[in-house]
Amino acid sequence: xxxxxxxxxxxxxxxxxxxxxxxxxxxxxxxxxxxxxxxxxxxxxxxxxxxxxxxxxxxxxxxxxxxxxxxxxxxxxxxxxxxxxxxxxxxxxxxxxxxxxxxxxxxxxxxxxxxxxxxxxxxxxxxxxxxxxxxxxxxxxxxxxxxxxxxxxxxxxxxxxxxxxxxxxxxxxxxxxxxxxxxxxxxxxxxxxxxxxxxxxxxxxxxxxxxxxxxxxxxxxxxxxxxxxxxxxxxxxxxxxxxxxxxxxxxxxxxxxxxxxxxxxxxxxxxxxxxxxxxxxxxxxxxxxxxxxx
Amino acid sequence: xxxxxxxxxxxxxxxxxxxxxxxxxxxxxxxxxxxxxxxxxxxxxxxxxxxxxxxxxxxxxxxxxxxxxxxxxxxxxxxxxxxxxxxxxxxxxxxxxxxxxxxxxxxxxxxxxxxxxxxxxxxxxxxxxxxxxxxxxxxxxxxxxxxxxxxxxxxxxxxxxxxxxxxxxxxxxxxxxxxxxxxxxxxxxxxxxxxxxxxxxxxxxxxxxxxxxxxxxxxxxxxxxxxxxxxxxxxxxxxxxxxxxxxxxxxxxxxxxxxxxxxxxxxxxxxxxxxxxxxxxxxxxxxxxxxxxxxxxxxxxxxxxxxx
Numbered sequence: 019x020x021x022x023x024x025x026x027x028x029x030x031x032x033x034x035x036x037x038x039x040x041x042x043x044x045x046x047x048x049x050x051x052x053x054x055x056x057x058x059x060x061x062x063x064x065x066x067x068x069x070x071x072x073x074x075x076x077x078x079x080x081x082x083x084x085x086x087x088x089x090x091x092x093x094x095x096x097x098x099x100x101x102x103x104x105x106x107x108x109x110x111x112x113x114x115x116x117x118x119x120x121x122x123x124x125x126x127x128x129x130x131x132x133x134x135x136x137x138x139x140x141x142x143x144x145x146x147x148x149x150x151x152x153x154x155x156x157x158x159x160x161x162x163x164x165x166x167x168x169x170x171x172x173x174x175x176x177x178x179x180x181x182x183x184x185x186x187x188x189x190x191x192x193x194x195x196x197x198x199x200x201x202x203x204x205x206x207x208x209x210x211x212x213x214x215x216x217x218x219x220x221x222x223x224x225x226x227x228x229x230x231x232x233x234x235x236x237x238x239x240x241x242x243x244x245x246x247x248x249x250x251x252x253x254x255x256x257x258x259x260x261x262x263x264x265x266x267x268x269x270x271x272x273x274x275x276x277x278x279x280x281x282x283x284x285x286x287x288x289x290x291x292x293x294x295x296x297x298x299x300x301x302x303x304x305x306x307x308x309x310x311x312x
Numbered sequence: 313x314x315x316x317x318x319x320x321x322x323x324x325x326x327x328x329x330x331x332x333x334x335x336x337x338x339x340x341x342x343x344x345x346x347x348x349x350x351x352x353x354x355x356x357x358x359x360x361x362x363x364x365x366x367x368x369x370x371x372x373x374x375x376x377x378x379x380x381x382x383x384x385x386x387x388x389x390x391x392x393x394x395x396x397x398x399x400x401x402x403x404x405x406x407x408x409x410x411x412x413x414x415x416x417x418x419x420x421x422x423x424x425x426x427x428x429x430x431x432x433x434x435x436x437x438x439x440x441x442x443x444x445x446x447x448x449x450x451x452x453x454x455x456x457x458x459x460x461x462x463x464x465x466x467x468x469x470x471x472x473x474x475x476x477x478x479x480x481x482x483x484x485x486x487x488x489x490x491x492x493x494x495x496x497x498x499x500x501x502x503x504x505x506x507x508x509x510x511x512x513x514x515x516x517x518x519x520x521x522x523x524x525x526x527x528x529x530x531x532x533x534x535x536x537x538x539x540x541x542x543x544x545x546x547x548x549x550x551x552x553x554x555x556x557x558x559x560x561x562x563x564x565x566x567x568x569x570x571x572x573x574x575x576x577x578x579x580x581x582x583x584x585x586x587x588x589x590x591x592x593x594x595x596x597x598x599x600x601x602x603x604x605x606x607x608x609x610x611x612x613x614x615x616x617x618x619x620x
Contacts, residue, residue: 096588100608104615106585151583153615157447182451184357186414186525187608190443193493193527193616194436200619209581226618245442274615278583 070129071161078127078135079165079173087174091124091166095180099156102187104272105180108151109139109164120169124150128270130160132233136270142261146282149222150263153272155189155233158182191230197273200228204291204303207310209278219285224278225255227293227301233269250275252294257286257307283307338399339365339384339392344545344553345507347373347484349400351384351393355520355550355600358385358416360457365389367416368547370511371397372504374481377406381502381511381547383420386456387463390420405429407479409488410469411513411549412496413440414525415448421467432479433469434490434498441468473500491515494531495523495549501538508544510556518551521599522563524609528571528616535564566595570606574613575620587614 075081092110099105111121120143126136136154141147156162163177191197205226227250234247253265253275262281275293286307293301305311341349350370358364364385371380371393378397383390397405408424409432411417418441421431445466453461471477479486487503495514502511514523515531515538524531539557546556573591591610596602 096585096607100588101611104584104611106583106588106611108583108585153584182454183608184451184455185604185608186416186448186523188444188447188451190440190447191497192525192612193497193530194439194443195497196493196527203619205619207581228619272615274619276584276615276618 070134071163074127074129074134078125082173084165084175085172087164087166087176090168090174091121091164091176093126093162093164093176093178095162095178097179098181099183100187102157102183102189103155103192104153105156106151106153107162108149110149111147111166113168121166122169123167125165125167126152126154127163127165128154128156128160129163130158131155131270132157133269135268137268138266140264142256142263142281144260144284145257145262147263147279149280151278152265153276154270155272156180156182157189189233191232191273194230197228197230200274201230202299202301203228203312204293204301205310205312206289206291206303206305208289208308219283220280221283222278222280223289224276225253225291227253227275227291229273229275229293229295231267231269231271231273231275248296250293250295253277254292256290257281257284258288258290260284260286337392338396339369339389341370341393341396342553344547345504345509348504348507348509349373349396350547350553351396352552353384353416353550357455357601357604358452359455360460363388363460364416364419364452364456367414367514367549368551368553369393369417369420370547371405372481372484372486372502372509373401373403374484376403376482378403379407379409379479379481379486379502380405380424381409382411382417382513382549383408383424385416385419386460387420387422387465388460390423393420394423406481407432407471407486409433409479409486409500409502409511410437411500411502411511411515412498413437413444414496414514415452417513417549418466419448419452419464422463422465425465425467430471431467431469432471432473432477432488432500434500435472435474436498438468438472440496440498441466491534492530493527494534496526499526499534501541503541503543508542508556510541510543510546512538512546512548514549516546516548516551516559517563518548518554518559519600520550521601521605522566522609523605524567524570524612528567528574528609528613529620532564532567532571535560535567562598566592566599569595570609570613571617574610574617578614578618584611584614584618587611 094108109124123140125138127134128136159181161177166174207224209222229250232248249269250267255262289307290304339351341351344350353367369382369384473490477488485505489501491499499515543556546559570592587610588607
């Protein structure tokens with residue numbers, strides 16, 4: 019993630035990641051257990067609904083001032099999380115056509131989740147990305163925020179409110195064996211963009227990555243050990259050699275990360291994706307721009 | 313004139329007696345076949361008012377011992393089930409079988425923990441309880457309240473089943489079978505050979521909208537195999553005890569409709585949110601709790617079928 023977060027459980031996850039490269043599996047696990055136990059029970063914290071936002075502004079954005087983002091960035095989610103493990107979210111830039119400012123990045127924050135910083139998207143300078151959809155886990159009743167950083171150097175925030183799901187829905191794998199079996203598979207799909215002629219270059223595409231994206235916040239009731247975190251923390255997408263979009267992901271991104279986005283073609287023939295996870299796996303694929311495929 | 317303190321004390325005593333009565337009372341059960349007893353859960357979400365008693369739970373009495381099949385949605389419910397068993401037999405409870413890991417089926421496990429009782433579950437059940445147990449306790453505190461939730465313990469199985477296993481209650485054999493991911497990824501069925509009674513857990517729903525928390529494609533395939541089991545009647549996870557295998561028809565139609573609608577949406581390039589809004593809407597009038605579960609099922613089905 020590359021973002022310093024002072025919240026204890028985030029710090030733990032970040033520390034685990036830092037150790038991943040150098041420590042053996044055994045030490046990694048041990049470290050994760052000790053770290054998380056010292057951090058207390060994350061789920062118990064998540065059950066409360068006090069206002070965490072001032073602390074999050076400090077931790078994620080270094081206390082930088084937040085401006086009203088209602089004219090800059092939109093965030094759409096269902097008002098109730100039907101499935102706690104898969105809640106669709108769409109981020110949409112709203113800058114008027116003549117606005118000289120550009121959106122550099124959009125950070126997605128789920129206040130009441132154990133790891134509030136869900137993702138940070140950096141928008142390629144020439145790709146004109148105007149809409150990004152993905153899916154997140156939602157543990158609780160929570161504000162969900164989009165914070166856009168513009169080329170004027172300021173941050174703009176907008177938010178929506180999501181109620182947690184009921185029933186036996188949980189932010190965990192439905193089919194844990196299948197999730198493991200799919201590890202590292204990647205799929206690309208190009209959608210027809212309605213109402214736009216091919217001449218405009220406007221496109222919509224989707225990247226899917228098979229990955230359990232384990233949160234690591236689940237305690238085994240028998241051993242009282244925590245399952246180690248294991249998730250996609252970096253995704254980069256290019257058209258030929260021009261960057262379209264990057265994502266720094268956290269554990270709030272759903273299993274099998276799925277990113278659907280609009281962009282403007284630069285005439286490239288190839289679309290390329292590279293994803294990395296917290297265990298150092300690197301997944302790379304390349305497709306012909308026009309071909310959907312695996 | 314009575315002193316206010318006496319009145320308060322009397323009221324407190326009445327409240328205590330009422331509360332302990334509520335905890336001791338027996339869960340109502342029906343005898344549906346020789347030695348087979350079932351509590352038919354209410355078709356509802358788990359709340360403080362219903363103490364989580366929304367799933368069907370039951371027990372089977374052999375010559376030597378008893379097997380309990382699912383324990384209900386609270387420790388209080390588990391104790392009431394235990395009281396219902398003790399009102400009918402004093403044979404030891406040899407097995408507690410959990411048909412899967414959802415809270416309405418396992419939260420009562422703690423009432424049955426004692427020497428000589430073995431908890432039986434799918435080989436994947438410990439993993440599911442580890443991943444979800446604490447989350448369920450936190451989530452249901454909101455709707456069931458501290459009093460019911462505080463005393464619940466997550467009790468994982470120690471006798472794990474993959475494939476099939478026979479349990480002997482003395483002159484009575486139960487055939488326990490573990491299934492691939494379907495309703496959840498830890499579904500078990502229990503077949504009582506003697507009476508042809510199948511406890512299907514949440515692999516079978518009637519009246520209550522089916523809940524998808526495993527694999528829709530897996531579930532449809534499991535339904536095909538389930539139908540061939542030599543049973544006369546089924547105790548579904550939710551809904552009335554019914555004739556077998558006719559009881560599968562409604563659920564099969566629902567899941568097939570959902571899968572087919574979702575496939576259409578994906579082929580047309582629709583986003584996942586469109587599935588929650590439209591998939592399987594033709595089924596709305598046929599099920600209870602449809603709006604509580606269908607959008608969620610559609611979301612889950614979409615995220616699975618898009619990988620086909």
